[in-house]
Amino acid sequence: MAKDLLNRMLGIIPKIISEEQAAFVKVRSISDNLLLAQEVFNKLRHSKANNGFLAIKVDMEQAYDSMCSETLKKMMVDLGLPFKFVNMVLEYDVLIFVEAKVGSMKKVKDIVEGHCKWTGQKINCHKSSLICGNSVERRRKVHISIFMGVKLVEEFEYLGIKMALRRLKKLDFQILLDKSSIKLNAWGNRYISLTGRLVMVKIVYLSLPFFIMSHSLIPMKTLMEFERLCRYFIWNKCDGKHGNHYVAWEQLRKPKQYAGWGVQSAVNRRDTLRANFAWKLLENPDSFLNRNLLAKYGVNLWDSAMSRGDFSSWKIISSGWNALKNFVRWKIGNGSKINVLKDIWILDKNLLKWPTFVGSFDDDNITLDFFIHEGNWDCAKLSLYFGA
Incomplete structure (x- = not known):
């Protein structure tokens, strides 16, 4: 009801x-x-x-x-x-x-x-x-x-x-490590198989820091300590004694189709979790948050030359953009906002990173609307700058 x-x-x-x-x-x-x-x-x-x-x-x-x-x-x-x-x-x-x-x-x-x-x-x-x-x-x-x-x-x-x-320090996030240790100690007192430990780590343990690390500038040392506790739980013996790490952590993190065990890394997932914020900024610039950010920083929000100081929200969204930018490209309209050489608008990389491209542009900041006339491609200019 x-x-x-x-x-x-x-x-x-x-x-x-x-x-x-x-x-x-x-x-x-x-x-x-x-x-x-x-x-x-x-x-x-x-x-x-x-x-x-x-x-x-x-x-x-x-x-x-x-x-x-x-x-x-x-x-x-x-x-x-x-x-x-x-x-x-x-x-x-x-x-x-x-x-x-x-x-x-x-x-x-x-x-x-x-x-x-x-x-x-x-x-x-x-x-x-x-x-x-x-x-x-x-x-x-x-x-x-x-x-x-x-x-x-x-x-x-x-x-x-x-x-x-x-600026928040490692000590500010100690409560996360304490909660993690309490949970692992409770699990460690039981006789759990290696497969069972991996399942518990993937489903329960590694999800503990997701909300905090996606919404705050959690120090990398805290995430590394979090993963260290995770590794010890997987390999240590039930009585708390140190056990041998038979498989490297890098191998555990690989997907199963690549002979790994599919254990997600908290360190590597930090930027990925924040990518959602960057995508929302692109998809919905009129939201409550994004209106304020665009009013403060301007429409060229991703300009790496801009200095953001110590502003936490920008650093969080920027790290999300680092994880997202290799999977998105511009949808061409009038081309006025697309940098021909530096932006990704063809396949998965900008023209400066194409090994076979030889640039002949006098201006590195030329925009794509230079090659568009009345809604259609200007074939003469394309042929002049990019060849037949």
């Missing part, structure tokens, strides 16, 4: 739920919120504005139990839904970015208190937290924290990913 009701609402849900709410709405993803949040955190980190900026993580207390049923009914009716329609309204962590001024904080506090008064919900002050940008002076940070009734912290987790005004 719940699924049928949801299917009937698919057409109107995106219209009544703002694009900032990503969870439980088809074609939206919390990944956009996470990457955009990291982008804003870099602004907090590097901004030299006089007032500075801050981020407030608002955690609602027991959202499922405290939501007033009468409020739900009134909200549904006001939105134009059938009066008898009953659905569950879910509340999750809310992340608010605002200028670090007393006037702005008063407005935020009034909005939050008004929301709680109308819905019957309460803010969990113990789980809510506040981070101020580096340009905000210490005295004002404390004053804002006391005024809002929210604790002042240096970092917090948002949707499972750590947010901080510094």
Whole structure:
């Protein structure tokens, strides 16, 4: 019944739920919120504005139990839904970015208190937290924290990913290694065959870091340590003693059709998992996240000559593009955005990498529209530059 009701609402849900709410709405993803949040955190980190900026993580207390049923009914009716329609309204962590001024904080506090008064919900002050940008002076940070009734912290987790005004280090991801060790130790106490260990590693263990390593700049040393624990689990004996590694890790990682065992490498899959973000940027430039990225970095987002500094979201998407770029090529329209020599528009590599191509171009940045006239190829120019 719940699924049928949801299917009937698919057409109107995106219209009544703002694009900032990503969870439980088809074609939206919390990944956009996470990457955009990291982008804003870099602004907090590097901004030299006089007032500075801050981020407030608002955690609602027991959202499922405290939501007033009468409020739900009134909200549904006001939105134009059938009066008898009953659905569950879910509340999750809310992340608010605002200028670090007393006037702005008063407005935020009034909005939050008004929301709680109308819905019957309460803010969990113990789980809510506040981070101020580096340009905000210490005295004002404390004053804002006391005024809002929210604790002042240096970092917090948002949707499972750590947010901080510094570059994350290996120690920040120690919890991943600890969870991995606990799981492996629980498995290691049992008598499991080699085949069983491989199955458990491929299905369960290697999936543990997927979400974290695709949404944050996890250090390579952490992933290498993660794989080391994996190798020890496969070959060590049941009593914990060291066992011989009869097959090299590189051979284990190969697909079965190439005489391997099909064990995926966390190190090698990092960029592959992030490729989805790069593809979405190409396929849907009007999404909530991509509009902000394109407005900041411009349409030439993949220009390697551009400097991105320490911006986490760009580095994540860029690493995904590195895994994706060898499998995509331009679809030719008017050709105005395609670099003839440097972009991939013929088969799987650009012209500069073709061993038989001898370039005779005076300008390396010539675009493909030079060879197109009124929607058709200009055969005379093609023959002149590329030969018969």
